Structure formats: C-alpha cells, structure tokens
Amino acid sequence: MELTVVWYLRMSLVYFIAGTVIGFAILLWPGEAGYYISSHVHLNLLGFMSMMIYGVGYHILPKFSGRHIYSPMIMKIQFWLSNAGLTGMAISWPFVSRGNEGAAESILILTAAMSLLSVILFAFNILKTVKAVQM
Numbered sequence: 001m002e003l004t005v006v007w008y009l010r011m012s013l014v015y016f017i018a019g020t021v022i023g024f025a026i027l028l029w030p031g032e033a034g035y036y037i038s039s040h041v042h043l044n045l046l047g048f049m050s051m052m053i054y055g056v057g058y059h060i061l062p063k064f065s066g067r068h069i070y071s072p073m074i075m076k077i078q079f080w081l082s083n084a085g086l087t088g089m090a091i092s093w094p095f096v097s098r099g100n101e102g103a104a105e106s107i108l109i110l111t112a113a114m115s116l117l118s119v120i121l122f123a124f125n126i127l128k129t130v131k132a133v134q135m
C-alpha cells in the first residue's frame, strides 16, 4: 500500500477518536454542546468518513480501472490540504461559535477553503483515473 494512502487511513482513525471523544464530552457537558457540535460533526464526517474514503478510494479505484492514479502529486498535495484544512476548522470553529470574530474567523474561512479545495482535487484526480472496463 502506498505510504500516502496509509497516512490517509491513519489520520482518518485519529479524527474518528477525536470526533467521538468530543461527542462523548458533549453528552457530559450539554451546556457547551452548541460550541463543539460543528467540530464533532466535521471531525467525524469530513475527518473519519471522508478521509477513509480518500485513502480507500486512492488505493482501490485505480485497480478497478486497471490504471495507475492519474496524479500521485495531487494525491500528496491533497493529503496536506485536507489535514491542515480540517485541523484548522476543528480548532477554530468553537472560538467562532463563542462569538470570536477576529483571527479565529479568518482561520476558519481559510481552512474551510482548503478543505473545499482538497475535495475538488480528490474529485478531479479520481475522475481522471477511473474508466469503464469492457465486460
């Protein structure tokens, strides 16, 4: 398995733990829930679920098509973008939810844009990779 793919899978599981720990903490301190739900949701859905799909997708979809991945470089750039993007979102979001409109809001918008760009890069790279196989 390619090293970057392994790191997608590793980071996915790190986010799974972080996301569910926050979910459990929300149960314990429901008064704080409103500040942390966005981080909980996105660590689980953009972190665990999407990152797992990036890793498994990059590993298996080229094989299904009998091809190599279109751009290993995009795969690596996307790894750093998606991780920096999600980490920034998960950390800055509670501050923004508490009404902090300064640096936290700028970081949230910047890192959300990085996450969005990483999604677009993934879609582009996979669309350029997959092709129908003659049955």
Ligand code: HEM
Binding pocket: 019, 020, 021, 022, 023, 024, 025, 026, 027, 033, 037, 040, 041, 044, 045, 049
């Ligand atoms: C140990 C595991 C988990 C715990 C203890 C937990 C706990 C919670 C809690 C307390 C809330 C807030 C509910 C509320 O007050 O409205 C919540 C919301 C949410 N959780 Fe989790 N969660 C866990 C795992 C997950 C996972 C694995 C996912 C997704 C893959 C997930 C997705 C969501 C979503 C989407 C919401 C927002 C729901 C809404 O819009 O009201 N959670 N979770």
Ligand code: HEM
Binding pocket: 037, 038, 041, 042, 045, 046, 049, 050, 112, 113, 115, 116, 117, 119
């Ligand atoms: C570029 C990536 C993403 C960005 C910038 C983004 C942004 C947002 C924003 C701004 C909200 C509203 C939060 C609020 O103020 O209540 C939200 C909510 C939500 N997002 Fe995302 N999102 C992204 C990706 C995703 C993905 C990939 C999923 C699922 C697979 C997802 C699932 C959800 C859910 C379930 C909610 C509602 C959470 C709640 O009940 O509070 N998001 N997202």
